[in-house]
Amino acid sequence: KAGVTQTPRYLIKTRGQQVTLSCSPISGHRSVSWYQQTPGQGLQFLFEYFSETQRNKGNFPGRFSGRQFSNSRSEMNVSTLELGDSALYLCASSLEYAGLTEAFFGQGTRLTVV
Amino acid sequence: AQTVTQSQPEMSVQEAETVTLSCTYDTSESDYYLFWYKQPPSRQMILVIRQEAYKQQNATENRFSVNFQKAAKSFSLKISDSQLGDAAMYFCAYFSNTGANSKLTFGKGITLSVRP
Numbered sequence: 001k002a003g004v005t006q007t008p009r010y011l012i013k014t015r016g017q018q019v020t021l022s023c024s025p026i027s028g029h030r031s032v033s034w035y036q037q038t039p040g041q042g043l044q045f046l047f048e049y050f051s052e053t054q055r056n057k058g059n060f061p062g063r064f065s066g067r068q069f070s071n072s073r074s075e076m077n078v079s080t081l082e083l084g085d086s087a088l089y090l091c092a093s094s095l096e097y098a099g100l101t102e103a104f105f106g107q108g109t110r111l112t113v114v
Numbered sequence: 115a116q117t118v119t120q121s122q123p124e125m126s127v128q129e130a131e132t133v134t135l136s137c138t139y140d141t142s143e144s145d146y147y148l149f150w151y152k153q154p155p156s157r158q159m160i161l162v163i164r165q166e167a168y169k170q171q172n173a174t175e176n177r178f179s180v181n182f183q184k185a186a187k188s189f190s191l192k193i194s195d196s197q198l199g200d201a202a203m204y205f206c207a208y209f210s211n212t213g214a215n216s217k218l219t220f221g222k223g224i225t226l227s228v229r230p
Contacts, residue, residue, distance in 0.1 A: 035218075035220075042205075042220055042222035043220040044220075045217045048217060055216075056216060056217050058217070088157060090157075090159065092159070097209070097211060097217075098209070098218050099149070099207070099208075099211075099217070100147070102161055103161070105159035106158065107156060107157050108157045108158075
């Protein structure tokens with residue numbers, strides 16, 4: 001079966017712009033989690049969606065938001081980009097909470113803010 | 115809050131040798147899960163092994179095994195017969211089903227290199 005697909009793979013944006021990243025989960029998976037990965041902070045949890053509802057949110061400013069559609073595809077949006085938002089953004093799909101059931105990760109979107 | 119600590123940022127192993135990656139965690143929960151994930155240069159995180167805290171037996175997956183010490187809150191990964199393809203970043207992770215705060219918490223990772 002198809003894996004988790006994240007688009008785009010690479011993105012370069014200018015400070016102050018906004019960006020939308022997409023994650024298509026494995027068919028049948030209703031949970032999508034998002035993580036920010038940086039060399040200094042490692043992997044940090046952004047938020048988790050299940051059946052179109054945000055169930056959990058990490059400690060990130062309100063500039064970071066997300067949503068999930070009825071087909072379980074999820075998007076995350078970052079507004080007013082800052083240089084510090086440069087990171088690899090990973091999403092994971094799972095049947096239930098990522099961790100309670102196996103989480104399958106996408107290859108990530110590498111965002112560079114200049 | 116739960117924390118996961120991987121104190122060694124880098125390790126190196128000779129091909130065919132054995133290497134152990136360390137991880138400690140802090141939690142007040144009694145029921146939880148621990149994981150090791152591998153992230154190769156392709157960036158895609160792959161689950162290596164999973165351990166349920168209520169199980170006393172250490173998990174094993176082929177050449178990968180863990181040493182789970184619940185009282186010490188220690189969870190190390192042993193890779194036997196190391197192969198060049200094992201070179202990657204390895205993350206230790208924790209999960210506890212606590213309702214609204216349920217999420218995977220990761221350590222900062224360790225970069226493993228394998229010498230031919």
